[in-house]
Amino acid sequence: MINLDIARIFAEIADILEVKGANTFKIRAYRRAVATIESLPQDLKVIAERGGVKELKKIPGVGDAIAKKIVEIVETGDCKSHIELKQEVPPSLLELLAIPRVGPKTLAKLHAELGIDSISDLEEAAKSHQLEDLPGLGTKVEENILKGIEQYKRYQGRVLLSKALPYAESIVNDLKKLDVVEDITIAGSLRRMRETVGDIDILVVSNSPKEVMDTFTSLDGVEDIVAKGDTKSSIVIRGMDVDLRVVGAESFGAAAHYFTGSKHHNIRIRELGMKNGLKINEYGIYKGDERIGGKEELEVFKSVGLTYIPPELREDRGEVEAAKDGKIPELIEISDLKGDLHVHTRWSDGKNSIAEMAEAAIALGYEYIAVADHSPAVGIAGGMTEDKIAERQIEIEIVNTRFEAEGTGFRVLSAAEVDIKSDFSMDYKDEILKDLDLVVGAVHSKFSQDRDTMTKRIITAMENPHVDIIAHPTGRILGKREPYDVDMAQLMETAKATGTILELNSFPNRLDLKDVHCRMAKDYGVSVAISTDSHNAMQMRDVIRYGVATARRGWLEAKDVVNTKVWGEVLK
Numbered sequence: 001m002i003n004l005d006i007a008r009i010f011a012e013i014a015d016i017l018e019v020k021g022a023n024t025f026k027i028r029a030y031r032r033a034v035a036t037i038e039s040l041p042q043d044l045k046v047i048a049e050r051g052g053v054k055e056l057k058k059i060p061g062v063g064d065a066i067a068k069k070i071v072e073i074v075e076t077g078d079c080k081s082h083i084e085l086k087q088e089v090p091p092s093l094l095e096l097l098a099i100p101r102v103g104p105k106t107l108a109k110l111h112a113e114l115g116i117d118s119i120s121d122l123e124e125a126a127k128s129h130q131l132e133d134l135p136g137l138g139t140k141v142e143e144n145i146l147k148g149i150e151q152y153k154r155y156q157g158r159v160l161l162s163k164a165l166p167y168a169e170s171i172v173n174d175l176k177k178l179d180v181v182e183d184i185t186i187a188g189s190l191r192r193m194r195e196t197v198g199d200i201d202i203l204v205v206s207n208s209p210k211e212v213m214d215t216f217t218s219l220d221g222v223e224d225i226v227a228k229g230d231t232k233s234s235i236v237i238r239g240m241d242v243d244l245r246v247v248g249a250e251s252f253g254a255a256a257h258y259f260t261g262s263k264h265h266n267i268r269i270r271e272l273g274m275k276n277g278l279k280i281n282e283y284g285i286y287k288g289d290e291r292i293g294g295k296e297e298l299e300v301f302k303s304v305g306l307t308y309i310p311p312e313l314r315e316d317r318g319e320v321e322a323a324k325d326g327k328i329p330e331l332i333e334i335s336d337l338k339g340d341l342h343v344h345t346r347w348s349d350g351k352n353s354i355a356e357m358a359e360a361a362i363a364l365g366y367e368y369i370a371v372a373d374h375s376p377a378v379g380i381a382g383g384m385t386e387d388k389i390a391e392r393q394i395e396i397e398i399v400n401t402r403f404e405a406e407g408t409g410f411r412v413l414s415a416a417e418v419d420i421k422s423d424f425s426m427d428y429k430d431e432i433l434k435d436l437d438l439v440v441g442a443v444h445s446k447f448s449q450d451r452d453t454m455t456k457r458i459i460t461a462m463e464n465p466h467v468d469i470i471a472h473p474t475g476r477i478l479g480k481r482e483p484y485d486v487d488m489a490q491l492m493e494t495a496k497a498t499g500t501i502l503e504l505n506s507f508p509n510r511l512d513l514k515d516v517h518c519r520m521a522k523d524y525g526v527s528v529a530i531s532t533d534s535h536n537a538m539q540m541r542d543v544i545r546y547g548v549a550t551a552r553r554g555w556l557e558a559k560d561v562v563n564t565k566v567w568g569e570v571l572k
Contacts, residue, residue: 018104100148162508193549254294264316342531348373360537375427377419433466506547518554
């Protein structure tokens, strides 16, 4: 967790410096450090303790000043410059950066011109049209900021799965080190792998609850002890609420079920129990006053005539009926994947070479990757010109020749993430598209087009015989950008008719297709590609778990996902 803490501190330093109008190069240095640290596989605390500043400076993007601050954070939990900077701006001002469409430069202008330093100030100013006349803002920006505030309020108190899960796993790993912990599991919506969660729930079996609670409430990063009891304690750690319950071994399965399922799922199970003359709660399965089960989760399902229901499906979306008929799907696993059909390299905005991305994929047990660098329309991404595609092809062939000589059987596919432009055209001509192994179509602009226009825009791309996959089909960014207005039923029908694959983008702030759309694709018989859209080798390794979790929530099996197949089958 120390890496995430350090990245968060440096990101906040960069934000404050930008709000204050500090040196651009200094701000960029912190942002580069954040990008590196977030994807770093090694623990910075271990590196710092082993070799200090000298060892840390070997990490790309980490200079002397950054390295010294990392050592300081490892030793004290924060750094002096961060503490001092936070004292120079109101805390409520920084909260404004969580509002979609409010970046540091916009915030600096709002603060300087209108004295805005809180969300309530910003909302009042936008509603009274005080932003309209500010240079660089205007009516449209004002409207978007109000939408952003509404969106922020909707997500307030919730965090991305990708933030909560590593924290929870770190806590579990710390508690597992205790000899008195007999069993332990994450519970709640986090165990169901929802895309955002409100808090973290953990269950423990132990005959020494006091020792467990003492360790839990003294973990690194604890900001507040909300409650501490014999069997339940609550803390705030790194901004997240965490509840820990100690239960008896005889109740562990019943408690795991009770504290994992959604409210409606649990009601369905209890109702089935009542029909069978049983009482089912977090303490066990009862026939009258006699406890007849509850040690294992499976006992809960068996007692009401159901097969086991995986945690991701416990949402009361038909899983009870499926379990009654023995039709719970064999959900996809990460180990089913044979490749990644959407990764980026230095040929556009990626951080690694083609060979480095391929070697990382081989380490994951993959048989292929599709190098899908951007087309030119995404200017900020340094998209490939036609000449660049030809140059990149030479490098791909060199890498593939090397792998062939080594007998790895691995293949790098020549692909591109090609913009579907607002006039319905593709960003490359068909003459270019037809020579690529794989074409990934994507919308990156004009998100506000109306429903009919946006739907036609994507369908036109699907009808192009050279377009194989539609990337992040609804364009959402969780907590930042709402999905664009598109008719998903029409997209599914066209995808089925044209054989177009829909992407489940695994990036944690996208997860697009979302779970209900994955289920929809399954029902329509539309193939899904679980891709990472990774821009460096570590992302390819780290984010795939979130895509697979979303696919499982969408009832997808290996047979529904195209990149569970070997390349020859994918090609067909």
